[in-house]
Amino acid sequence: MTWLDGGALAFFLFAWFLLGWLIDYSPWHNRTLSFAMKAQRREWMRQMAKRQVRLVDANIITGLQQATSFFASTALLAVGAGFGLLTAADTIIGAFEESVMHVEIDRPGFYVKTAVVMGLYAYAFFKFGWAYRVFNYSAVMLAATPEAGEPGAEDAAASVAEMNIAAAGQFTHGLRAFFLAIPVLAWFVAWWAFMATTVVVFAALANRQFGSRPREVAKAAEARLRGPN
Numbered sequence: 001m002t003w004l005d006g007g008a009l010a011f012f013l014f015a016w017f018l019l020g021w022l023i024d025y026s027p028w029h030n031r032t033l034s035f036a037m038k039a040q041r042r043e044w045m046r047q048m049a050k051r052q053v054r055l056v057d058a059n060i061i062t063g064l065q066q067a068t069s070f071f072a073s074t075a076l077l078a079v080g081a082g083f084g085l086l087t088a089a090d091t092i093i094g095a096f097e098e099s100v101m102h103v104e105i106d107r108p109g110f111y112v113k114t115a116v117v118m119g120l121y122a123y124a125f126f127k128f129g130w131a132y133r134v135f136n137y138s139a140v141m142l143a144a145t146p147e148a149g150e151p152g153a154e155d156a157a158a159s160v161a162e163m164n165i166a167a168a169g170q171f172t173h174g175l176r177a178f179f180l181a182i183p184v185l186a187w188f189v190a191w192w193a194f195m196a197t198t199v200v201v202f203a204a205l206a207n208r209q210f211g212s213r214p215r216e217v218a219k220a221a222e223a224r225l226r227g228p229n
Contacts, residue, residue, distance in 0.1 A: 001106075001108060001109045001112055002191070004191045005109065005187075005191050005194075007191070008187065008191040008192075008194045008195050008198075009116070009187075009194075011195055011198065012180075012183060012184070012194065012195070012198050015198050015199075015202050016180055018202075019176070019202055019205060019206065020173075020176070022206065022209075023205075023206075023209050024169075028210070031210060031219075032209040032210060032215070033208065033209050033210075033212065033214055033215035033218050033219075034168075034169075034172060034209060036215065036218035036219045036221070036222045037168070037218055038165050039221075039222045039225055040218065040221060040222070040225075041161050041164050041165050041168065042158070042161040042165075043225055044057070044060075044161070044164075045157040045158065045160050045161035045164070046154070046157055046158075046161075048142065048145070048157055048160070049145060049148060049153045049154050049156070049157035050148050051148060052147060052148050054142065054145075057142060058139065058142065058143070061135060061138055061139045061142065061164075062139070064135050064167070064168075064171075065132055065135045065136065065139070067171075068128050068131045068132040068135060068167075068171055069128075069132055071124070071128045071171075071174060071175065071178070072125055072128035072129050072132060072174075075121045075122070075124040075125035075128055075174070075178070076121075076125050078117075078118075078121040078124075078181075079118050079121045079122050079125065082114055082115075082117055082118035082121065083118075085114045085117075086111065086114055089107060089110055089111070092110070093105050093107065093110055105188065110188075113184065113187050113188055116184050116187075117181055117184050117185065120177050120178075120180060120181045120184060121177070121178075121181065123174075123177050124174040124175075124177035124178055124181075125174075126174075127170050127171070127173045127174030127177065128170075128171065128174040130170050131167045131168075131170035131171040131174060134163060134166055134167035134170060135164070135167045137163050137167075138160055138163045138164045138167055141156070141159060141160045141163055142160050144156065145157055145160060176205065179201055179204075179205060180198075180201060182197060182201055183195075183197035183198040183200075183201055
């Protein structure tokens with residue numbers, strides 16, 4: 001590990017923090033795709049409160065749980081694969097050195113980089129596991145929502161919406177860690193590849209939130225919900 005590797009790691013951590021702040025807490029967070037989808041989730045639950053039969057709503061939450069469970073399982077497998085990398089360090093280092101690029105990797109550096117990858121996937125597993133649990137809470141609260149027309153139905157639906165939004169936020173953090181694991185894999189090649197890939201992934205994730213076609217569609221739908229002002 002050289003000071004360039006340390007600087008690249010610090011740059012990566014800063015980019016991760018900056019991305020989270022930009023999307024979730026910055027003055028421009030209300031322009032993001034995630035913010036627009038919060039309005040759709042709240043409208044979903046408002047419509048749910050008006051329905052007598054809520055089987056469709058329960059099925060949608062089940063689908064969200066299944067997707068979260070899939071990513072949680074994938075993250076756990078990735079952590080296990082990291083232990084496989086550690087046990088096969090000699091073989092992998094030799095493969096890098098004998099490749100066309102002739103990349104030289106020292107053993108301590110290899111261990112540190114592998115540990116960072118494993119840490120990212122462990123973080124993602126924690127987030128996905130919690131998101132799955134919170135989606136469970138959403139399902140229970142949905143089932144406890146009074147029937148349409150009964151007192152408290154709208155307030156209960158609003159609580160379900162906020163619980164669902166919290167679960168989606170945890171899922172998003174886990175998915176973000178998945179994407180940010182890509183630059184760490186480039187770190188095995190060189191520190192500059194690590195930094196360059198971090199910039200590319202940062203730009204791609206930021207564009208999805210601020211400049212993508214799904215964001216335009218979601219913002220247009222949000223504007224329709226607000227109505228003419």
